[in-house]
Amino acid sequence: MSKILVVGAGLYGAVCAHELTARGHDVRVIEMRNHIGGNCYTRFSDEAGCHEHVYGAHIFHTNSQRIWDYVNRFAAFNHYVNRVKVRHGEALYSFPINLFTLYQVFGVRTPDEARARLAAEREPISEPANLEEYCLSLVGRRIYELFIEGYTAKQWNHHPRELSADIIKRIPIRFTFDDNYFNDRWQGIPIGGYTAIFEKLLDGIPLELGIDFDADRDFWLSRADFVIYTGSLDSFFGYTDGPLEYRSLRFEREILDTPDFQGNAVVNYTERSVPFTRILEHKHFDLATGGERTLITREYPDDWAPGKIPYYPVHTPQTLARLDRYRARARALDGKVHFGGRLGEFRYYDMHQVIGAALAWLDKFSD
Ligand code: UDP
Known part of the structure; x- marks a missing residue:
């Protein structure tokens, strides 16, 4: 039995914490934010009567039987299918291109x-x-x-x-009328929201919120036999080789006095002159039809700087060269620290890919 510290209570960290606890390890989780779930975090909005995707649209989809079976151990999924519409000027279009x-x-x-x-x-x-x-x-x-x-x-x-x-x-x-955003066999939104999945994954595991590992790295490293780190690779190393490039997001939420604002969960605004990329209407993710009011979020791409939430890794030749240097530093810590997830690996992962990567790593990890 080893003392394992998991840094980050997002999907990668929570799956690892759950599985390693089941294998008998002494696991503890620390999380910088004041909630679990990373960017998958949802909370129930009493005003709108639905779950709010606080960090943007999260639609679960996968083609992997193993990943689908895994996630269904922690949630039941509704039959939501992502059918995005595009607004350009006054016109509305079906999307993706079909x-x-x-x-x-x-x-x-x-x-x-x-x-x-x-x-x-x-x-x-x-x-x-x-x-x-x-x-x-x-x-x-x-x-x-x-x-x-x-x-x-x-x-x-x-x-x-x-x-x-x-x-x-x-x-x-597609050259058919199929307007499903994904080709995957399974798709849906967890009934009861995403946060409940994390509550189940982390059930019974010691967890501390509001802890910044990077601010006290050596202290935390000394307290565990092994660390699973799911924060940003460059942040772990104090940005020694310069920051990697990320894109951040800014969300503007609004409760509207109308039962249905746009008739769909996601409408993309593809014109450069409109500053946001999409408007989400959260009740449609839950397939909710009732309620006098509705909650919408406008999603604005935003510049990233250290301290802001890094949402998307940006792969440019410069960042890829820096990434090589950070990966070499990470390899030197093999056996002591494992880096995983969208930020730990600097990869534009979807949720199912994060679970797949965690399960694949756990398959190889020898206790
Ligand atoms: N994209 C686009 N127009 C759209 C939707 C997407 O040009 O209406 C491009 C854009 O470059 C985007 C990429 O396709 O970053 C991937 O889109 P997706 O919806 O998968 O992005 P995510 O939901 O991960 O932000």
Whole structure:
């Protein structure tokens, strides 16, 4: 039995804490914020009668039987399917790009017409070198400018020419009327909110909130045989090699005196001139239909600086070079500290990928 300290009560930390406790280790969790759940944290809004996704939309989806079975041990899921709408100017569009979107933009009505139209729209770029070229070669300029260019530039604070196409490859393009945002077999929102999952994962495990590990690193390292660190890699090392780049978010929440503001959980605003990227209407995540009032959140991309919440890792050539140096430092601590999760690995993970990574690491971890 080892004394294991888990730093961070988000998904990676909570899964590790739960599993290692089950294996008989003496596990303790510390968390910088005053709540568990990391950015998955939800709380019930009495005013709106639904759960609030406090740090932005979290929709669980996976293609992995193992991950789906795992998460279902801690929650029952509703049948929410993410069907995003796009607002551009006065117009509304179906999204992700599907046959109905192509009908709205080009007037094409069948898969054959849509394929032929996109073939004519595509720009002949044989080896796309960035996100812009990737989109132009796949869907052409009209679709790129309507849906991608403005949204991506404000989301990442980099022009799509400076970004890797990997960011967008997660979003499907379809020649059917299927407007499901994800291709995965399983999808839903936990009934009762995400926080309840963390309460179950961490049940009975000593937990302290409001503790900043990085402020007292050597003290905490001396108190455990092994540390699982899920904060930011660069923060752990005191930003010695310079900060990695992140994108932060700012949320503006509003309770409205109307039962339904937008008729959908997520509406993306893809124009560059609109400062937010999307409006969430939380009751739709819960498939709630009642109530006189509704809660909406406008999501604004924001610059990150040390001290602000890092939401998205930004992969640019400069950050990747720094990342190599931090990873070398992390390897030197192998056997004493394990770095995991979106921040610990500096990877743009979804929730299911975080669980998958934690379970894979736990498979290899020898007690
Ligand atoms: N994206 C876009 N227009 C949209 C939605 C997404 O250009 O209306 C691009 C954008 O670059 C974004 C990426 O696709 O960062 C991934 O989108 P997703 O919705 O998966 O992002 P997340 O929910 O993780 O913020």
